[in-house]
Amino acid sequence: MRTSRWTAVPAALVLLATGFPVATAAPSSTPVCAPLAGMQIPASVMSLPTSGGHVTSAADTTSVVSGETVEYCRVDADIFPVDPAAPAIKMRVALPAGWNRKAIMFGGGGYNGTIPDLTANVPFGPADQPAPLARRYVTFASDSGHQQGPAAPPSLDGSFGVNDEALRNFAAGDALKKTHDATRYLIRQAYRTKPAEVYFAGGSTGGREALIVAQRWPEAFDGVISAYPAWNNLAEVLYLGHLTQILSRPGAFPGPDKQTLLYTSVIAECDGLDGVADGVVSNPGGCHFDPRTLRCPDGADTGATCLSDAQIAAVTAMSTRLEWPYRIASGETGYPGFPFLSGADMRTPFLGFGTAAPANPMPLTSGYGMQYWDQWVKYFLTRDPGHDPLAVDPRDPGPWLDRISRLSEIQDRNDVDLRRFAARGGKLILLHGAADELVSDRSTSDYYRRVRAELGPRTTDGFLRYYVVPGANHANAGAPAFAAGWDSLSTLERWVEKGQSPVDPVVTDTRHQRTRPLCEYPEWPRYRAGDPDRASSFACTP
Incomplete structure (x- = not known):
């Protein structure tokens, strides 16, 4: 009872x-x-x-x-x-x-x-x-x-950490x-x-x-x-840091037009797989979109109608599971990534890729997750407000591994x-x-x-x-x-x-x-x- x-x-x-x-x-x-x-x-x-x-x-x-x-x-x-x-x-x-x-x-x-x-x-x-x-x-x-x-920005102040x-x-x-x-x-x-x-x-x-x-x-x-x-807040933070590093590489960030291209291309290929074309992909697990179909000639960035090789690598990383080659105290070993149809939807750019590539200092128009990583590095991990968020590699954190492991016990519930x-x-x-x-x-x-x-x-x-x-x-x-x-x-x-x-x-x-x-x-x-x-x-x- x-x-x-x-x-x-x-x-x-x-x-x-x-x-x-x-x-x-x-x-x-x-x-x-x-x-x-x-x-x-x-x-x-x-x-x-x-x-x-x-x-x-x-x-x-x-x-x-x-x-x-x-x-x-x-x-x-x-x-x-x-x-x-x-x-x-x-x-x-x-x-x-x-x-x-x-x-x-x-x-x-x-x-x-x-x-x-x-x-x-x-x-x-x-x-x-x-x-x-x-x-x-x-x-x-x-x-x-x-x-x-x-x-x-609202809900993006990590200084209390x-x-x-x-x-x-x-x-x-x-x-x-x-x-x-x-x-x-x-x-x-x-x-x-x-x-x-x-x-x-x-x-x-x-x-x-x-x-x-x-x-x-x-x-x-x-x-x-x-x-x-x-x-699994710590695990996701590491994934967001990995994506932040990739998107900060020269030529890797897909701008708003390219994000729209990616989203509409996924919808066009996968929308009808559930039996009706209604703008909703009901079974994302059955949607096997290949971003290489949007490749620009020779992989160079030639405009809004295609993706360069660097941009294809970035959006592929977004949708791919990240595994880290070390142990953390929470026992988490990776983060699964996102479907292609999520972060590229320009109806909510702030929550996805954003409209500006990550950098140091972090632009307020970069994606929410990149700004979240920036605050976490500065106040949770290093406790140094001047620390460069791009200088920490989630796959190889070096001297920060012990701190990451200890934070995982608190953040991964x-x-x-x-x-x-x-x-x-x-x-x-x-x-x-x-x-x-x-x-x-x-x-x-x-x-x-x-x-x-x-x-x-x-x-x-x-x-x-x-x-x-x-x-x-x-x-x-x-x-x-x-x-x-x-x-x-x-x-x-x-x-x-x-x-x-x-x-x-x-x-x-x-x-x-x-x-x-x-x-x-x-x-x-x-x-x-x-x-x-x-x-x-x-x-x-x-």
Whole structure:
């Protein structure tokens, strides 16, 4: 039988501003708000070391969420570090009137550094269903223990990495549990009771954080939505560094026109393999595009209608697995690369190749992954802000190998033994777009296969579902071929709270108003007959 993850805090520790123990007050669906302002959060209510916390503000607020006005108490708080040189964790909680007795934590993105929008929907959420706060969830999140610098591009400030506690808060996920525990305390203060269920939802770094909470604290969350998760963060960083070096070579960078050429050529060759030409490659594994078909005469760069030999080598490296010839502590040995149809889609150039070749200093118009590598080299690896990111070769790191290995233990969250999470009744939904430009769906498939090999098909099917969405990119950025929208939260609720596992889910393309069956990996949707804009015209195919 599933039991609540949130244990009661001793009444002696939990006092309202009036001085009365929580245990003597009746539970309410309306939060106490003003008395929370200035409240101290005891270090004793958090399971990881902190110096306690402090509520910096608490105010009654209204916001329009999913088209309706929602009243809630917005609470901002700081969780103080043990190391006085480390930054505080800044967190925020939305405590709605008419609370449904549930809570959901949102994950971040990139290097984090800002608090996610508590009025937002879950990753790949539906356009026609209310966001969690509109459903009267308590929503909460943090900046993961550091603050984004004003001059850095959004989510691309890695300067906090010079501090060990800040690094662990972000990379190992320590800030997640500290924020969870502090929020539990504040919910008890506000409503005089605990939640019945607690969920987590995140994508990219947030998807990685979703897997961290299932791996490290299996009793803390009842259900988890992990979308396009960067779970093997160190492994991907090494791959991004390798690609950065290749793209920085003279003549190797394919400009915007050539990226468009590559994308449209892949679509032209592979779009109809699923039975219908609709701009979506439903079975990327069956798409065997050879970029050499775009070779310029004699391999020289003769314009936008072809690729030079150097550019063919670069795009081939993007789609090829990188193996490193040394051991690292996490046990990861490589990163699988990306499908050709992902990083070359110029509808979201920032997430793919970018529009400028990598260099030192790194251009702000280079790809997101190249800028991520730049920050990692400067602040995580060398801790030298002036270090040239192109001077570190992921295949032969020389004096940096030991540091890389130690960082892998923090950044690669690759524990596949989720037995404790499953045994407590936890449920996990994994989602990824097959045209993701920033985190490879091949990597998520690798993690899923590892879990299945460790736990066996029967145990895995009892708590985990994994879906790959054809045509969907990273976080529905720009104008993807398929802008995924699915009510994963309601599906997760039914699974956790009623024992009803997902059955024949349908995903909507919110940009083109069409639907597809959401096929459980490794199946994919093949067109059979009928209206190509309706899911019923497709069948999930091995």
